[in-house]
Amino acid sequence: MSLSIENVTKKFNQTLALDHINVSIKDSEFIAILGPSGCGKTTLLRTIGGFIQPTSGTIRMDGVVCSDAKTMIPVEQRNLGMVFQSFALWPHMTVRQHVEFPMKSKRQRHISAQEKEKMVDYALKCTGLTALENRLPGELSGGQRQRVALARAIVGKPSVLLMDEPLSALDAELKISMRKEIQDIHKMTGATIVYVTHDQSEAMAMADRIIIMKDGKIEQIGTPKEIYCHPATRFVSTFVSKCNLIKGRWNGDYFQVLNEPIRYHDGEIAPVFHQEGLYPVRPEEIRLVTQGEGIPGVITNKQYNGREIHYSVQYGEDNFTVYTSANEEYEPGQNIKMVIERREAV
Incomplete structure (x- = not known):
């Protein structure tokens, strides 16, 4: 699914969180939104997802208006998955129950029980969780819990997958292995991924293009190579690899x-x-x-x-x-x- 963000601005009282954001994201593209804390990257992600309504401007998915100052399609009616920074797992539910949960939504009611089971099995297999499907979150490592969050997000085959700093709670070595798993999932699902991070190495390693943000504005958009070799601003040059x-x-x-x-x-x-x-x-x-x-x-x-x-x-x-x-x-x-x-x- 393609995304079009047109002149989007978001204010919280007198605070300008997003300042006239314009970007087009192609179908199946992996986009990383990179910037320091407070730059507006999570606000932009949540605006794309429908959790926040823009003050002005328009967000379109495949040409259809889903958010503007007057229109707000509910989150549950958008074909997207979300991976949160905190994993957001329920302690009383097994791995399989977590992955099954999105299939109980009204959006999936047209799918037969047999097909839903196949989709859950596929999501568990993609994330290497089949052997762990009966374990509770407290019995899993940090990387395994992260894979549960990923499996839950992709089980419904969303057209857009939103990720809000999903690796920030993991140690350095585990982050590197999880990067590859996220890249593999991107290839298998073909979903459009919008990935928020403050870690430049994550963005450089995984994304097709990177959006660099500062103070609610876009400083530069480009491929990792373009961002690294040809920084457009002083901030980009010092923020992305000193x-x-x-x-x-x-x-x-x-x-x-x-x-x-x-x-x-x-x-x-x-x-x-x-x-x-x-x-x-x-x-x-x-x-x-x-x-x-x-x-x-x-x-x-x-x-x-x-x-x-x-x-x-x-x-x-x-x-x-x-x-x-x-x-x-x-x-x-x-x-x-x-x-x-x-x-x-x-």
Whole structure:
């Protein structure tokens, strides 16, 4: 199911939660809404789902108006599933009973009991819960409880699947395995997924496109690669994998580093960086050397991360983040030079 969000605004008293949001979502697309706490991403998700009515603007599903200032199709009449941050499981119900619950709604009354049983069996199989169907939530791990919430959301084969930070309560290793399961479910169901998160790695790993939000507005919409390699705003550049912003002056496509005889050329930097006299560089685009040309700095912090080492480098009043391979070791207090790679130095 395609979604069209047209000029949607939402106010809570005098607080502007959504400010003229416009985005089109294609059928079967996986969209991640990414942003810091309080940016409006959950409000947008709940508005799409019909839990909140927009103050102005229109939301259409397959061209049909489902929400605007005067129209509000009830949640239960929208063909969607919802996965909550808290899992929302009942302690007295087994895994199978949780998955069966949505099939008792009026929307599913045209389906025979035999077909409903097949749909429940399929949802349990998709999420790897068949062997656990008689267990209660208290007998399940965090990842298993999350899979129950997923199975319950997909059992009715919804056209739209809404997810509100579903992995936030899981540990780091479990999050990674659950990402793959969510991707697999997306492929199997073909549902349109709208996924809210404040974790950039989740959005980058799973989504077809990412919506970056800040203060109720959309900062940028694009594929993970577009967002990462070509940030459109200063906020996007620093929020999605910390970007170092080198100060200087632009002269056409050439950037002159402030107080250094170093120039770089790049015609794909967004106009906002030209206007602000900044040159965005990702941590892995900087190579550290002890001799030769480069931006001078001092190592102030070192963090070993297995395959790579993360350094903090002081340059004037600015602190840069640099990622190097594990075999390139420097020590705090050491003077180095920063060389920008994958850029054309002139």
